[in-house]
Amino acid sequence: MASLSGRGDLTDGQWARLRRWVPAPKPRGRRICRSRRVLFNGVAWRVRVGSPWRDVPDSYGPWQTVYWLFRTWQQTGVWALMVKMILALLDGQGRLTWTVSVDSTTVRAHQAAAGARKAPVPGESADHALGRSRGGWTTKIHLAADADQTVMSLKLTAGQRGDSPQFAAVLDAISVPRLGPGRPKTRPRKVLADKAYASRANHAYLRRRRIQAVIPEKKDQRRNRIAKGRSGGRPPAFDREAYKERNTVERTIGRLKRYRAVSTRFEKLAIRYEATIQVAILLDRTPHS
Structure with a gap:
């Protein structure tokens, strides 16, 4: 196992970007002899490989310490904070287009994901x-992705849940801090989605927020509108050329699923699985230099 360690670890440039938001881990009964960077790389190794935590190579430190760091940073919101700040960095560099595509993907749950305690967890x-x-025992990841193939927000539901009801929740979760003063940026210029999201409620939501909708009309919606004549109203505006960019969300999903702990869910708790996805986003989108 030790021979696998090192490949894909954080570069000096990536660590320089992230270390400013990394808190010092607090020892639990004994001094932690591994640096935060080494422990971070242990978490990253596990996210890439998708192995049990017990199989994390010893070169990253005791697996219990690596997992403790992962869990503690999830509970204190460190992973989520780092993702937000990387988004702010990319936006400050002008890399985010704010043309956002919304879609979902279903992830098969491993048998290890079953059996979570019934006691409530915050x-x-x-x-x-x-x-x-x-697809069997599954989780669905609903996400919004920029044309830069950057995940802007995500939401987890059970695998059988529909896509359209999560549309507004996913877009409401977009919040990119500014590097300077001012409120976080929350409103995309355009939102691209397939016919599964072509409901009146979703169109009304986008109109309220003054966001351009690029969503094709369903055939039955078109037939009903035509059958009503003038009372059916005008067809919704649809930019066919802009819609060609919708496949960026599918490519973004493909990028995430290169990480085996994302492509198969092993975590019992959804909040831990969400943190796993956040680590994958950091590894994928943090600039190397």
């Missing part, structure tokens, strides 16, 4: 974002 949904779908 921030955890009652169903742990696990459910039965055509």
Whole structure:
């Protein structure tokens, strides 16, 4: 196992970007002899490989310490904070276009994901974002992705949940801090989505927020509108050329699923799995220099 360590670890440039938001881990009964960077790399190794935590190479430190760091930073919001600040950095460099695509992907849950305790956990949904779908025991990741293939926000539900009801929640979760003064940026210029999201409620939501909708009309919606004549109203505006960029969200999903702990869910708790995805985003989008 030790021979695998080192490949894909944080570069000096990546660590320089992230270290300003990394708190010093507090020892639990004995002094922690591994640096924060080494422990971070242990978490990253596990996210890439998708192995049990017990199999993290000894070169990263005791697996218990690596997992403790991962769990503690999830509970204190460190992973989420770092993702937000990387988004702010990318936006400050002009790399975010604010043309956002929304879609979902279903992830198969490993048998290790079953058996979570029934005791309530802060921030955890009652169903742990696990459910039965055509793919079996699954979790669904709903996300918004910039044309730069950067995840802007995400939401987890059970695998059988529909896509359209999560549309507004995913877009409401977009919040990119500014590097200077001012409120976080929350409003995309355009939102691209497939026909699964072509509901009146979603169009009304985008109009209220003054966001351009690029969503094709369903055939049955078109037939009903035409059948009503003048009372059916005008067809919704649709930019076919802009819609060609919608596949960026599918490419973004492909980038995330290169990390095996993302492509298969091993965590019992949804909040831990969300943190796993956040680590993958950091590894994928943090500039190397």
